[in-house]
Amino acid sequence: MNTKFYKLIIIDRFLKETSALRQHFIENAVDTAIDDTLFMRRVRVLRQLSEFESQALKKIYNFDTDDIDDFFEGLDLLLLELKSVTLKNA
Amino acid sequence: MHNTQSVLSINARYFQKFLSLNNITSTKVGDLCKIDGFTGYNNLIDLNSIFSNHPKHFPIDRTGLTISPVKWSHVRPWVVPSKKNTLDEAMSARVKYFESFDKKINIFWSGGIDSTAIVTAFLKNATDLSKIRIIHSPWSFYEHPEYREFLKKFPQIELIDQSGETYLNLNLDGIVVSGNSGDEIHASIDESFLNTYGFESLLLNWQDFFYKKNNNDEFIEFCDLFFSKSGFKISTVLEARWWFYTSCKISSILRTHTYPFMLSNKTFSVDINDVYGFYDCEEYESFIYWNIHDIMKTPNYTTWKQLLKDYCYKFDKLLNWWETKAKFASLQLTHYEFKKVALNDKRHILILGDGSKIQTPNLPFFSKKEFLNIYGDSLEYLLNEPDKL
Numbered sequence: 001m002n003t004k005f006y007k008l009i010i011i012d013r014f015l016k017e018t019s020a021l022r023q024h025f026i027e028n029a030v031d032t033a034i035d036d037t038l039f040m041r042r043v044r045v046l047r048q049l050s051e052f053e054s055q056a057l058k059k060i061y062n063f064d065t066d067d068i069d070d071f072f073e074g075l076d077l078l079l080l081e082l083k084s085v086t087l088k089n090a
Numbered sequence: 091m092h093n094t095q096s097v098l099s100i101n102a103r104y105f106q107k108f109l110s111l112n113n114i115t116s117t118k119v120g121d122l123c124k125i126d127g128f129t130g131y132n133n134l135i136d137l138n139s140i141f142s143n144h145p146k147h148f149p150i151d152r153t154g155l156t157i158s159p160v161k162w163s164h165v166r167p168w169v170v171p172s173k174k175n176t177l178d179e180a181m182s183a184r185v186k187y188f189e190s191f192d193k194k195i196n197i198f199w200s201g202g203i204d205s206t207a208i209v210t211a212f213l214k215n216a217t218d219l220s221k222i223r224i225i226h227s228p229w230s231f232y233e234h235p236e237y238r239e240f241l242k243k244f245p246q247i248e249l250i251d252q253s254g255e256t257y258l259n260l261n262l263d264g265i266v267v268s269g270n271s272g273d274e275i276h277a278s279i280d281e282s283f284l285n286t287y288g289f290e291s292l293l294l295n296w297q298d299f300f301y302k303k304n305n306n307d308e309f310i311e312f313c314d315l316f317f318s319k320s321g322f323k324i325s326t327v328l329e330a331r332w333w334f335y336t337s338c339k340i341s342s343i344l345r346t347h348t349y350p351f352m353l354s355n356k357t358f359s360v361d362i363n364d365v366y367g368f369y370d371c372e373e374y375e376s377f378i379y380w381n382i383h384d385i386m387k388t389p390n391y392t393t394w395k396q397l398l399k400d401y402c403y404k405f406d407k408l409l410n411w412w413e414t415k416a417k418f419a420s421l422q423l424t425h426y427e428f429k430k431v432a433l434n435d436k437r438h439i440l441i442l443g444d445g446s447k448i449q450t451p452n453l454p455f456f457s458k459k460e461f462l463n464i465y466g467d468s469l470e471y472l473l474n475e476p477d478k479l
Contacts (some may be wrong), residue, residue, distance in 0.1 A: 044255070048433060055435055065457030073165055074455030081454060084428035 003063070006071045010060050017079060018053050021086050024047065045086055052085045095160040095442035098362060099345040100148055104439045104456050109159070111458055112298055112473055121146035127476025130156025130287040133312040141283065147342035153319040157477040163443030168337050171376040177401055179181055180377035181211035184368060189216060193364075194264025198348075199226045200423060203231025203415060204272025207398040208368045210405050219246040225260070227253040228330075229422040234415075236408045257426045258433060261358040270343040271367030272395075273417075275378055277332040278339065278387050279394050281417070289389035299327045332382050332413030339372050339400075351427040353445055354436035362445040381435050392416040440472070 029042035056078055080083070100108075102121045109116050109125065116123040122145045124132040131149075134156060138145040151158060152168035175183065188195050197212065199205045212222050224247060231238050241247065252260055274319075279292075291299060300310060317324040320333045342365045352360040368374075378385070386394045395415055403412035431437055437453035439461075448469065450460040 007367055022296070048429075052433060055433075059452040063452040063455040063457065063460075064463075065455075066460050067457060067459075070455060070457045073107075074452075077454035081428065081432040084425055085432055087425050 001068075003065065003071075006068055007060055007063070010071050010075050011057065013075060014056060014082075015053075015062070015079060017082060018049060019081055021082070022049060025049070025086070043086065045088070048085055052082065094442055095407075095446070095472075096163040097165050097440055098443050098445070099349050099438070099441040101350075101438055101440070102146065102148070102161065102346070103454070107456055107458075108439055111461055112467075112470060114159070114473070120144040120327045122148060125159050125476075128157060128159050128474075129313070130477050131158055133309055133316070134311055134334075134338055136304060136306075136312060137316075138338075140300055141278070141331055141334065142280075143282070147339060147346050149338035151291070151347075152337050152340075152343060153316070155316055155319060157474050159474060160440075160472050161474060162263060164341070166341075166370065166372075168319065169372070171372070171379045173376045174380050175373060175377040177377055177381075177397060181207070181401070182215045183373040184371055185211050185215040187371070187373070188265060188366070189218075189221070191265055193221075194223055195221055195260075196223045196225055196262045196264055196266045198225045198266070198268050198423070200228050200269065201226070201230035201237065202269065202418065203395045203398050203402075204269035204369070206237070206402050206411075207236060207272075208267060208269055210402045211368075213244060214405055219244055220248075221264075222246075222266070223248040223250060223262070225250050225252050225262075227251060227422055227426075229253075229255075233418060234408075236411060236412050237406075240406055240408060252426070258430050259356045259358070261355065262360070265364040265366065266348075266352060266360070267366050267368050268348045269368060270348050271340050271370040272398075274335040274342070275369045275374060276395050276398075277328060277382070279331070279337045279386055279417075281391050284389070284391060289386075290388065292326065292331070294327050295325060296327050300330075308397045311379040328385070329382055331427050332378075332385065336375070336378075341367060347424060347427050349432055349441060349445075350436075350438065351423070353441065353447070354427075354431045356434050358476060359445065362441075362443070440469075 025042050025046050029039055029046070032038035046066060065071070106116050106118065106123050113123060116125045119135050119139060120142070122135055122138070124135050134149040134151060135145060138149060139433060146423070150162050150165055152165060154167070195212070197208055198207055209224060212217070216222060224241070228251070237296065241249065250256070270411065297310060300313060317330060317333055319337070324330050324333055349362060352365050353362065381397070384397050387396065392414065398410050399415060436447070438447040438449050439453070439456070440448040442448065448465070450456060452465060
């Protein structure tokens with residue numbers, strides 16, 4: 001099965017989410033720059049977001065399946081994880 | 091390699107798919123699923139649904155009455171308590187048990203009722219406080235602001251703030267003691283249940299309550315039989331609830347959250363046998379079994395686990411927490427757990443009894459193809475035969 005098409009769909013959807021979050025955190029970092037602790041936390045989340053994004057892209061690229069549904073189930077779980085990774089208080 | 095092991099923890103996100111890989115069909119119920127052919131187990135899921143709108147955390151039957159779909163490790167069989175402990179005796183005995191290992195004792199303290207009672211037990215009874223290490227986060231002190239000053243009275247105790255990035259690679263020597271198991275052994279009374287049915291519902295005859303939610307006679311007969319394993323005549327919803335959570339759920343949150351958290355360090359592997367639920371023990375059961383009706387005595391939700399709050403207050407005299415503290419579903423540790431597992435890429439389909447993980451390389455993306463490539467049918471031994479009831 002040629003999975004490139006589905007991988008691109010998943011990558012597109014995933015990166016749209018991470019881009020929106022990245023922008024949010026950058027703006028928030030600007031807003032909270034006066035507070036050293038908050039600023040440090042926002043930058044930390046930005047760093048972790050990049051790590052997570054890199055890890056996820058590798059997995060999407062390497063994923064091997066004969067079932068298209070696996071891509072979308074995986075994306076749902078990935079987006080759940082993304083929520084945890086980018087929580088402000090974690 | 092694995093065929094002597096059994097299952098310590100199941101990732102609910104992948105369980106239904108794992109079952110289908112082994113040609114087992116199932117139907118989702120909350121985070122769990124009813125599994126074709128496992129009648130007894132499915133009755134436990136139905137029982138869980140009586141008490142919860144969204145069942146989560148796998149029931150693990152300690153009585154042996156039902157057959158579980160998987161072979162579980164670290165199951166403490168149910169034994170009807172013959173001894174009657176007071177609360178002080180139970181807490182003291184449990185502390186002495188942990189001290190007998192002669193290792194560092196790491197206590198995860200959230201600021202909530204269960205973990206604060208654990209800290210109190212150690213402060214009261216431990217012979218060497220320098221052996222105690224309290225792992226907390228800023229949210230622990232949000233839940234219990236007075237405790238910061240109070241703990242300064244015990245400078246021998248090491249405090250570790252696991253927030254920031256500390257929790258991502260928490261290397262702990264010694265044993266780990268968690269408050270997970272505290273909710274379950276106190277009947278896991280959530281506020282939404284009380285808001286829906288009222289406090290008085292806890293005192294209703296359980297058959298009447300159950301029939302309104304599930305009028306299947308076979309299910310009620312199963313409950314009758316299952317409840318008889320408790321060793322006493324269960325009459326009320328509170329007793330039924332306590333029995334279900336103690337006999338089937340006492341280690342479930344430990345398995346779902348604590349073990350994956352501890353096993354997801356980048357570099358350090360915890361010995362899974364060094365991780366304990368404080369309340370998951372014979373000593374505490376030998377107290378609570380005789381005091382079920384003290385678990386919650388008034389409609390005010392702050393009085394759930396009042397006995398533990400009283401235990402703490404008698405020792406620390408911290409009035410505000412004693413008066414106002416109610417169960418607060420602190421998701422902080424859950425967030426830490428999911429984030430740590432994801433960032434450290436320590437995802438699992440199953441964790442086995444020795445702490446090793448069953449995983450495919452691209453989780454959370456999970457495919458039959460990748461799974462069969464690695465494991466084939468080598469994990470079939472983890473599954474039980476259906477009970478055909």
